[in-house]
Amino acid sequence: MSSYANLEEYNIQITNEIKERYLSIIEEIGEETKREGLLKTPERAAKAMLFLTQGYKQDAATILKSAMFEETYNEMVIVKDIELYSLCEHHMLPFFGKAHIAYIPNGRIVGLSKLPRIVDVFARRLQVQERLTEQILDCINETLEPQGVAVVIEASHMCMMMRGVQKQNSVTTTSGFRGSFHREETRNEFLKLISSRLS
Structure with missing residues (x-):
């Protein structure tokens, strides 16, 4: 056997x-x-x-709430290069890439592994990249209630690569910001950090 x-x-x-x-x-x-x-x-x-499509049966807010802790740390927390795989709702073809998430705590932090988990919850549905960005952003903002949240997604779409315009090297970038990340200085710090390769 x-x-x-x-x-x-x-x-x-x-x-x-x-x-x-x-x-x-x-x-x-x-x-x-x-x-x-x-x-x-x-x-x-x-x-x-x-x-x-198992994300339809999962609740991202519940996942975040399962690992929230009181903490006085109030500087930027970034988890970058989170792999994501989803299905475009227009053609049901894959799109894939990376998500970068940052938040500034407001008395509470969340277990770092939960941020990739909520990316998966929303990615494992029929999606468009713009909505996926907003759903991740709003879930963190409404559940954790931080000072600010930022999300950037960079993805390649097979519906553009395999059919239609057939552009194999195109990458789509979407972003969203809440709270203190609307300040140019804070937003620029985040964008600089996710584009750097720290040794």
């Missing part, structure tokens, strides 16, 4: 329903669904879609 165990869990009824839809799509584009390489593709695709 193989020692391999798949630890992911899926609702069987929902998985089967999505599987049947993928089977129909494969047939409609002209492929042979009984070909060896495609026998398990509808099920794999169904599970992949459920995994890539």
